[in-house]
Amino acid sequence: MSSELAIRVEDVSKAFAVYDKPHHRLLQQLFPNAGRNWHREFHALRDISFDVHRGETVGIVGRNGSGKSTLLQIICGTLTPSAGRVQVNGRVAALLELGAGFNPEFTGRENVYLNATVLGLQRSEIDARFDAIADFADIGEFMDQPVKSYSSGMYVRLAFAVAINVTPDILVVDEALAVGDEAFQRKCHARIERLRNDGATILFVSHSAGMVVELCNRAVLLDRGELLAQGTPRHVVSRYHKLLYAPAHRAEEIRARIRDDEDAGVVTPVGRDGDDTADGSYFDPGLVSQSTLRYPSIGAQIEDPHIETPDGTRVNVLRGGGSYVYCYRVRFDTAAVGVRCGMLFRTTTGLELAGGVSATPGEGIDVVEAGSELAVRFAFRCQLLPGAYFANAGVLGLDGEAESYLDRRIDAIMFRVMPDPDRLATGLVDIDVRPSVSMDASAGACP
Numbered sequence: 001m002s003s004e005l006a007i008r009v010e011d012v013s014k015a016f017a018v019y020d021k022p023h024h025r026l027l028q029q030l031f032p033n034a035g036r037n038w039h040r041e042f043h044a045l046r047d048i049s050f051d052v053h054r055g056e057t058v059g060i061v062g063r064n065g066s067g068k069s070t071l072l073q074i075i076c077g078t079l080t081p082s083a084g085r086v087q088v089n090g091r092v093a094a095l096l097e098l099g100a101g102f103n104p105e106f107t108g109r110e111n112v113y114l115n116a117t118v119l120g121l122q123r124s125e126i127d128a129r130f131d132a133i134a135d136f137a138d139i140g141e142f143m144d145q146p147v148k149s150y151s152s153g154m155y156v157r158l159a160f161a162v163a164i165n166v167t168p169d170i171l172v173v174d175e176a177l178a179v180g181d182e183a184f185q186r187k188c189h190a191r192i193e194r195l196r197n198d199g200a201t202i203l204f205v206s207h208s209a210g211m212v213v214e215l216c217n218r219a220v221l222l223d224r225g226e227l228l229a230q231g232t233p234r235h236v237v238s239r240y241h242k243l244l245y246a247p248a249h250r251a252e253e254i255r256a257r258i259r260d261d262e263d264a265g266v267v268t269p270v271g272r273d274g275d276d277t278a279d280g281s282y283f284d285p286g287l288v289s290q291s292t293l294r295y296p297s298i299g300a301q302i303e304d305p306h307i308e309t310p311d312g313t314r315v316n317v318l319r320g321g322g323s324y325v326y327c328y329r330v331r332f333d334t335a336a337v338g339v340r341c342g343m344l345f346r347t348t349t350g351l352e353l354a355g356g357v358s359a360t361p362g363e364g365i366d367v368v369e370a371g372s373e374l375a376v377r378f379a380f381r382c383q384l385l386p387g388a389y390f391a392n393a394g395v396l397g398l399d400g401e402a403e404s405y406l407d408r409r410i411d412a413i414m415f416r417v418m419p420d421p422d423r424l425a426t427g428l429v430d431i432d433v434r435p436s437v438s439m440d441a442s443a444g445a446c447p
Contacts, residue, residue: 003053004053004054004089005051005052005053005054005087005089006052006053006054006055006056006088006089006090006169006170006201007051007052007075007086007087007088007089007170007201007203008051008052008086008087009048009049009050009051009071009075009084009086010049010084010085010086010087011047011048011049011083011084011085012045012047012048012049012071012074012081012083012084012085012086013043013045013046013047013048013081013082013083013084014043014044014045014067014070014074014079014081014082014225015041015042015043015044015082016041016042016044017040017041017042018040018041018042019038020040024038025038043225044067044070044225045067045070045071045074045081045225046225046226047084047226047227048067048071048084048222048225048226048227049084049227050220050227050230052201052203053201054089054090054169054199054201055199055200055201056201056202056217056218057196057201057202057203057204057215057216057217057218058202058203058204058216058217058218058219058220059204059205059206059211059212059215059216059218059219059220059233059236060072060203060204060205060206060219060220060222061205061206061207061212061219061220061221061222061236061237061240062221062222062223062240063223063243063244065224066222066223066224066225067222067224067225068174068205068222069096069174069205070225071222072094072096072172072174072203072205073096074086075088075092075172075203076092076094076096076172077092078094078096088170089169090168090169090170090201091119091120091166091167091168091169091170092119092168092169092170092171092172093119093162093163093164093166093168093170093171093172094163094171094172094173095156095159095160095163095172095173095174096172096174102114102115102147102155102158102159103147104146104147104148105146105148106146106147107143107144107145107146107147108137108139108142108143108144108145108147108150108158109130109143109144111147111158112126112130112133112134112143112158112161112162113126115159115162116129116133116162116165116166119162119163119166119168120166121166129165129166132165133161133162133165134161136157136160136161136164136165136187136191137154137157137158137160137161138157139154139157139158142154153184156184157184160188164188164191164192164195168195168200169200169201170200170201170202170203171192171195171200171201171202171203171204172202172203172204173192173202173203173204173205174204174205189211192204192215193215196215202215208387212233212236212237213233213234213237213386213419216233217233218230218231218232218233218236219231219232219233219235219236219237220236221236221239221240221243221258223243223255224255226259228243228255228258228259229258233419234418234419234420237386237419238418238419239258241284241317241416242254242258242284242286243255243258245284245286245287245288246286247285247286250286280319280418281309281315281317281318281319281322281324281418282315282317283313283314283315283316283317284316284317284416287316287317287414287415287416288414289390289411289412289413289414290414291390291410291411292409292410292411292412293409293410293411294407294408294409294410295405295407295408295409295410297406297407298397298404298405298406298407299332299333299334299335299336299370299397299406300330300331300332300333300334300336300395300397300406300407301330301331301333301407302328302329302330302393302394302395302407302408302409302412303328303329303330303331304327304328304329305326305327305328305391305393305409305412305413306326306327306328306413307324307325307326307327307391307413307415308324308325308327309322309323309324309325310323310324310325310379316413316414316415316416317415317416317417317418318382318384318415318416318417318418319382319417319418319420320382320383320384320385320386320417320418320420320423320430321381321382321383321423321430322381322382323379323380323381323382324379324380324381324382325377325378325379325380326343326377326378326380326391327375327376327377327378328376328393328412329373329374329375329376330373330374330376330395330406330407331372331373332368332369332370332371332372332373332374333370333371334370335367335368335369335370336367336368336397336398336406337366337367337368337397337398338362338364338365338366338396338397338398338403339364339365339368339374339395339396339397339406340357340358340359340361340363340364340365340395340396340397340403341357341358341374341376341393341394341395341396342355342356342357342358342392342393342394342395342396343355343356343378343391343392343393343394344391344392344394345384345389345390345391345392346389346390346391346392346411347387347389347390347428348387348388348389348390351428353384353389353428353429354383354429355392356378356380358376358378361403364396364397364398368397374395376393376395382417383429383430383431383432384417384428384429384430385417385423385425385427385428385429385430386417386418386419386420387416387417387428388414388415388416389414389415389416389417390411390412390413390414390415391411391412391413391414391415392408392409392410392411392412393408393409393412394407394408394409395407395408
């Protein structure tokens, strides 16, 4: 990373005119000095200032409608700020909106030349790079078809292929990559990492906290058009999550806390409810599953699923590597036989990561009488990497010789694992890697 500035944003504000009725727009144009405004202003950005140095990778996070995309458009020059100024030093390649800069009537080939020309390449340079662009996009014969016939995935493939092959000094990416399939997303992320390693400046919007912590040198938090926090990715992501999962009636209070702590230079996570545990995990009341699915009950009721520390403190924001217990109770309205209990952790996309059962099939509790209650506890070590996760809970019993769910909850609770930049593991699960790298004395030796 260089001390040279790549991007400077100074006191940038952006206001849009909002008209309550369509004809008010015409009246405003015909009678601008009639003594009244026919519109009200919506302030998408207010006094935003920050610098990005050459070679830095900066993530912009924030809730929907916080002004992230508006800020990127101003930096790229496709929008003009209402106040303030932006200084950009170097060639910029941007992926802002799906198909932005494409002419829908042109073929993919024609749009490659059009888009690359806009990004500053000469015809001879585009000729030299066309095969690399086509190979990366991998859309086959559709390269010579009008882009209006493309799927959204084909659009983003071609747009990204052009953007990364113009060798930009600055790459600006909005959440466009979420459109492609998983294989293509990985291909794009690998190319972004290569650009970063080659010294390019990267500015991107992402809702993936893990990606921000892993890839970025720095992060910026926007909310309601205001820059609330900037600093290390871990510092900013902790505040973003606190705001993201806050109950509506507490959002303004939490915004004020974040703003005040930034002004005071506080760098520790803020706004926690209840005391932190010894390992730094804590309980966030705003972190509530909104996708819970409960199966029909057959004589049993699962109650109060939650995670706690070994000493019994309830938490839902965990530290990677820490020890915890997933707990719930099962109340039996009717007698049951062959009772087993289970749990399962899943990602936000539903991928089943890990789980366990209280007994193997046929080895459950022989008989549980009506009116009884079971206390179910699954002790575990948190081997998950930073991100949001969900936990299922289930209780099974025998109906004749077949086993069936007496009660089951999908996404019963939501929890989060805090970012930890000191961990060497990558991906979703920490497999306790122990890297060893040493100089091979025999390398280059003559046989």
